[in-house]
Amino acid sequence: xxxxxxxxxxxxxxxxxxxxxxxxxxxxxxxxxxxxxxxxxxxxxxxxxxxxxxxxxxxxxxxxxxxxxxxxxxxxxxxxxxxxxxxxxxxxxxxxxxxxxxxxxxxxxxxxxxxxxxxxxxxxxxxxxxxxxxxxxxxxxxxxxxxxxxxxxxxxxxxxxxxxxxxxxxxxxxxxxxxxxxxxxxxxxxxxxxxxxxxxxxxxxxxxxxxxxxxxxxxxxxxxxxxxxxxxxxxxxxxxxxxxxxxxxxxxxxxxxxxxxxxxxxxxxxxxxxxxxxxxxxxxxxxxxxxxxxxxxxxxxxxxxxxxxxxxxxxxxxxxxxxxxxxxxxxxxxxxxxxxxxxxxxxxxxxxxxxxxxxxxxxxxxxxxxxxxxxxxxxxxxxxxxxxxxxxxxxxxxxxxxxxxxxxxxxxxxxxxxxxxxxxxxxxxxxxxxxxxxxxxxxxxxxxxxxxxxxxxxxxxxxxxxxxxxxxxxxxxxxxxxxxxxxxxxxxxxxxxxxxxxxxxxxxxxxxxxxxxxxxxxxxxxxxxxxxxxxxxxxxxxxxxxxxxxxxxxxxxxxxxxxxxxxxxxxxxxxxxxxxxxxxxxxxxxxxxxxxxxxxxxxxxxxxxxxxxxxxxxxxxxxxxxxxxxxxxxxxxxxxxxxxx
Numbered sequence: 001x002x003x004x005x006x007x008x009x010x011x012x013x014x015x016x017x018x019x020x021x022x023x024x025x026x027x028x029x030x031x032x033x034x035x036x037x038x039x040x041x042x043x044x045x046x047x048x049x050x051x052x053x054x055x056x057x058x059x060x061x062x063x064x065x066x067x068x069x070x071x072x073x074x075x076x077x078x079x080x081x082x083x084x085x086x087x088x089x090x091x092x093x094x095x096x097x098x099x100x101x102x103x104x105x106x107x108x109x110x111x112x113x114x115x116x117x118x119x120x121x122x123x124x125x126x127x128x129x130x131x132x133x134x135x136x137x138x139x140x141x142x143x144x145x146x147x148x149x150x151x152x153x154x155x156x157x158x159x160x161x162x163x164x165x166x167x168x169x170x171x172x173x174x175x176x177x178x179x180x181x182x183x184x185x186x187x188x189x190x191x192x193x194x195x196x197x198x199x200x201x202x203x204x205x206x207x208x209x210x211x212x213x214x215x216x217x218x219x220x221x222x223x224x225x226x227x228x229x230x231x232x233x234x235x236x237x238x239x240x241x242x243x244x245x246x247x248x249x250x251x252x253x254x255x256x257x258x259x260x261x262x263x264x265x266x267x268x269x270x271x272x273x274x275x276x277x278x279x280x281x282x283x284x285x286x287x288x289x290x291x292x293x294x295x296x297x298x299x300x301x302x303x304x305x306x307x308x309x310x311x312x313x314x315x316x317x318x319x320x321x322x323x324x325x326x327x328x329x330x331x332x333x334x335x336x337x338x339x340x341x342x343x344x345x346x347x348x349x350x351x352x353x354x355x356x357x358x359x360x361x362x363x364x365x366x367x368x369x370x371x372x373x374x375x376x377x378x379x380x381x382x383x384x385x386x387x388x389x390x391x392x393x394x395x396x397x398x399x400x401x402x403x404x405x406x407x408x409x410x411x412x413x414x415x416x417x418x419x420x421x422x423x424x425x426x427x428x429x430x431x432x433x434x435x436x437x438x439x440x441x442x443x444x445x446x447x448x449x450x451x452x453x454x455x456x457x458x459x460x461x462x463x464x465x466x467x468x469x470x471x472x473x474x475x476x477x478x479x480x481x482x483x484x485x486x487x488x489x490x491x492x493x494x495x496x497x498x499x500x501x502x503x504x505x506x507x508x509x510x511x512x513x514x515x516x517x518x519x520x521x522x523x524x525x526x527x528x529x530x531x532x533x534x535x536x537x538x539x540x541x542x543x544x545x546x547x548x549x550x551x552x553x554x555x556x557x558x559x560x561x562x563x564x565x566x567x568x569x570x571x572x573x574x575x576x577x578x579x580x581x582x583x584x585x586x587x588x589x590x591x592x593x594x595x596x597x598x599x600x601x602x603x604x605x606x607x608x609x610x611x612x613x614x615x616x617x618x619x620x621x622x623x624x625x626x627x628x629x630x631x632x633x634x635x636x637x638x639x640x641x642x643x644x645x
Contacts, residue, residue: 005063005065006063006064006065006154006156007156008061008062008063008064008156009042009061009156010038010059010060010061010062010155010156010157010171011035011038011039011042011061013155013156013157014029014030014034014035014038014157014171015030015035017029017030018030029173030171030173031173034171034172034173037059038059038061038157038171041055041056041058041059042055042059042061049239049240050240051239051240051241051242052242053162053163053239053240053242056159057159057162057167057239058159058170058239058240059170059240060156060157060158060159060167060170061156062156062157062158062159062160063156064151064154064156064160064181067160067181067182068103068104068146068181068182068185069102069103070102070103070104071102072100072101072102073100074097074098074099074100075096075097075098075099076095076096076097076098077095077096078093078094078095078096079093079094079095080092080093081093087119087120087121088117088118088119088120089116089117089118089119090115090116090117090118091114091115091116091117092113092114092115093112093113093114093115094111094112094113095110095111095112095113096109096110096111096112097109097110097112101139103141103143103185104141104182104185104186105139105140105141105185105186105189106138106139106141106143107138107139108136108137108138108139109136109137109138110134110135110136110137111134111135111136112132112133112134113131113132113133113134114131114132115129115130115131115132116128116129116130117129117130124205124206124207125203125204125205125206126203126204127201127202127203127204128201128202128203128204129199129200129201129202130199130200130202131197131198131199131200132197132198133195133196133197133198134194134195134196134197135193135194135195136192136193136194136195137191137192137193138191138192138193138194139191139192140188140189140190140191140192140226140227140228141185141186141188141189142184142185142187142188143185146181146184146185151179151181153175153177153178153179154178154179154180154181155169155174155178157169157170157171157174157178158170158178158179158180159239160180160181160182160183161182161183162239164235165235165236165237165239166180166182166183166186166234166235166236166237167180167183167236167237167238167239168180168236168237168238168245168246169238170238170239170240170241180236183234183236186231186234187230187231187234188228188229188230188231189228189229189230189231190226190227190228190229190260191225191226191227192224192225192226193224193225193226193227194222194223194224194225195221195222195223195224196220196221196222196223197221198218198219198220198221199218199219200216200217200218200219201216201217202214202215202216202217203215209279210277210278210279211275211276211277212275212276212277213273213274213275213276214273214274214276215271215272215273215274216270216271216272216273217269217270217271218268218269218270218271218272219267219268219269220267220268220269221266221267222264222265222266222267223263223264223265224262224263224264224265225261225262225263226260226261226262226263227259227260227261227316228259228260228261229257229258229259229260229313229316230257230310230313231313232313232314233248233249233313249313254310254311254312254313255308255309255310255322255323256308257308257310257313258306258307258308258310258325259306259307259308259310259316259318259321260304260305260306261303261304261305261306261318262302262303262304262305263301263302263303263304264301264302265300265301265302266298266299266300266301267298267299268296268297268298268299269296269297270294270295270296270297271293271294271295272292272293272294273292273293273294274290274291274292275290275291275292276288276289276290277289277290284347284348285345285346285347286344286345286346286347287343287344287345288342288343288344288345289341289342289343289344290341290342290343291339291340291341292338292339292340292341293338293339293340294336294337294338294340295335295336295337295338296335296336296337297333297334297335297336298332298333298334298335299331299332299333300331300332300333301329301330301331301332302329302330303327303328303329304326304327304328304329305318305326305327305328306325306326306327307321307323307324307325308321308322308323308324308325309321309322309323332415333363333415334362334363334364334415335362335363336360336361336362336363336411337360337361338358338359338360338361339358339359340356340357340358340359341356341357342354342355342356342357343355348385349382349385350381350382350383350385350386351379351380351381351382352378352379352380352381352382352402353377353378353379353380354377354378354379355375355376355377356375356376356377356406357373357374357375357376358373358374358375358408358409359371359372359373359374360372360374360409360411360451362411362451363415364411364413364414364415364417364418365411365418365449365450365451366418366447366448366449369448369449369450370450372409372450372451372453374406374407374408374409374453375406375407376404376405376406376407376408377404377405377406378402378403378404378405378406379402379403379404380400380401380402380403381400381401381402382398382399382400383399383400383401384396384397384398384399384400394466394467395465395466396463396464396465397464397465397466397467397468398462398463398464398468399461399462399463400461400462400463401460401461402459402460402461402462403457403458403459403460404456404457404458405455405456405457405458406455406456407453407454407455407456408453408454409451409452409453409454410451410452410453410454411451413449413452413485413500417445417449417485417500418445418446418447418449419445420442420443420444420445421442421443422439422440422441422442422443423439423440424437424438424439424440425437425438425440426438441495441496443496443497443499444494444496444497444498444499445499445500446499446500446501446502448501448502449485449500449501449502450483450502451483452481452482452483452484452485452502453481453482453483454479454480454481454482455479455480455481455482456477456478456479456480457477457478457479458475458476458477459475459476459477460473460474460475460476461473461474468518469517469518469519470515470516470517471514471515471516471517471518472513472514472515473512473513473514473515474511474512474513474514475511475512476510476511477508477509477510477511477512478507478508478509479507479508479509480505480506480507480508480541481505481506481507481508482504482505482542483502483503483504483505484502484503484504484505484506485500485501485502485504486500486501486503486504486543486544486560486563487499487500487501487544488501488503488544488545489544489545489546503542503543503544504540504542504543504544504560504563505540505541505542505543506538506539506540506541506563506569507538507539507541508536508537508538508539509536509537510534510535510536510537511534511535511536512532512533512534513532513533513534514530514531514532515530515531515532516528516529516530516531517529517530536644537568538568538569538570538644539566539567539568539569540563540564540565540566540567540568540569541565541566542565543563543564543565543567545564546561546562546563546564547564547630547631547632548561548562548564548629548630548631549562549573549628549629549630549631549634549637550562550571550573564631568639568642569644570642570643570644571639571641571642571643572639572640572641572642572643573637573638573639573640574637574638574640574641575602575616575617575625575627575636575637575640576616576617576619576636576638576640577614577615577616577617578614578615578616578617579615580611580612580613580614580615581609581610581611581612581613581614581615582611583611585611585615586609586611590608592609596615597615597616597618597623597624597625598623598624598625599615599616599624599625601624601625601626601627602616602625602626602627616636617636618636619634619635619636619637619638620634620635620636
């Protein structure tokens with residue numbers, strides 16, 4: 001990459017700073033003697049300075065990009081073993097990666113393994129195991145904070161590291177807080193350790209005629225550990241003056257040094273069992289059915305610990321620290337259970353029908369509302385397979401009309417929205433010399449919380465022409481999302497936040513058209529191009545009473561706090577343009593003539609209007625242009641467009 005290089009010649013840098021001081025009317029920072037001394041040392045970089053160090057060290061000209069970013073060789077080694085013996089097939093792979101990183105103390109080592117094994121135990125029975133996992137050891141430094149002032153305050157007049165010492169600013173006129181990025185990167189230590197493994201044992205059974213049973217068990221385990229602490233004392237040294245510029249931390253300062261340890265872990269298991277059956281009758285009736293059962297459970301926990309009272313920077317174990325700083329963490333657990341089925345029927349490759357049902361349960365909802373029934377169905381008619389259409393081939397290769405209707409449930413609504421909780425915090429009040437802990441009032445919850453539902457009706461057409469070279473696909477759809485979780489606007493006298501309830505509905509209607517062309521040349525070269533166009537409109541058809549006007553600032557139109565019945569998502573509220581002001585709108589003294597609305601509240605304070613400025617419409621006819629924030633008193637705001645194409 002092409003970087004904007006930093007100035008690395010310190011004499012040039014000092015002259016630039018002096019020039020900036022002259023331009024600002026201030027005294028020059030660096031003397032000409034210092035500048036000349038640096039240039040003289042640069043002409044003999046390997047000469048020995050008065051302090052006994054080489055000139056290039058005592059009078060440095062450092063390019064910090066070259067010092068901070070050092071390309072290194074990365075290693076990756078893999079071994080793979082595959083084979084089969086009688087009824088057993090296997091594949092084993094192991095990989096080792098050693099990436100030292102571009103920046104000091106950013107190296108990473110990764111150990112990865114994968115195995116796939118399947119054995120045909122009997123003619124009707126197969127068992128197998130898929131497993132993979134990895135472990136990552138990564139060094140830690142302060143590179144995340146090496147931005148902004150940390151690099152801006154890094155001048156060429158500091159040598160990075162020499163003879164076991166980190167350089168300090170060498171010029172006496174230099175700002176003493178100038179940074180040494182290499183010292184900064186090495187001022188903290190720790191590690192990132194990540195472990196993940198996944199196993200999937202399974203069994204396949206074929207029995208009777210055309211019955212196939214498959215059962216999979218999945219187990220997923222993840223754990224991340226982050227450790228951070230200050231590194232051992234690092235000496236900062238002026239190689240020009242032969243002086244140490246910092247001192248080891250005092251016992252009082254060490255006592256404030258924290259060691260931070262963060263753990264993020266989760267594990268989950270899932271069992272999916274399906275029974276399939278399929279058969280073709282009389283060569284034309286293709287019938288298939290599936291029933292299945294699935295159960296899922298997941299646990300997650302985070303722990304964040306910090307402890308102070310360090311005796312020595314080399315002692316980072318918690319039992320060597322004396323003062324607790326903070327302990328934080330949380331635990332999450334949820335599960336789901338599903339029964340599902342599907343029936344498909346095809347007649348003579350022309351008439352297609354499919355029906356699905358799901359009965360899903362989730363621990364995210366209160367007892368009595370945890371299960372939902374979600375059906376769906378679809379049908380298709382391949383007109384191009386009819387005898388009377390064969391004369392159109394190959395000009396019309398395929399023509400299918402299709403339609404579908406279905407409902408799915410959304411359980412991604414938080415794990416404890418139906419549980420009343422009490423939050424705790426440490427107050428700033430001090431009683432008996434200690435800060436006290438307070439417990440907040442319990443949250444209000446809804447006992448009828450249940451699944452959000454998405455119902456979709458889709459009608460479509462698929463066609464291909466000229467031996468499948470040209471394709472056209474069209475869809476029209478109507479999607480309704482109902483029982484959306486939201487909160488009611490309750491009076492502040494309630495004394496608590498309103499509970500989440502299933503009380504919202506939005507509806508999206510739209511269409512999509514796609515055209516593609518593909519061709520394969522005789523030499524095997526494949527060419528394809530696709531063009532598509534779509535349009536949709538989403539309207540809020542049911543919502544809690546709300547008068548807020550969307551601001552379209554940081555949150556945008558998707559901010560549910562502005563949803564209201566009748567609202568079209570993407571509506572832009574603003575002032576309506578009337579016309580441009582002309583010279584005829586002004587008096588001789590430059591003021592606006594009477595009869596024009598007062599626009600001072602929507603322009604900057606003290607703004608002087610002139611011909612060519614915008615004149616907005618006074619929609620409420622009160623003689624002034626005003627922006628309000630709610631629909632009960634809009635002022636002169638109205639919907640002037642939509643942010644969505």
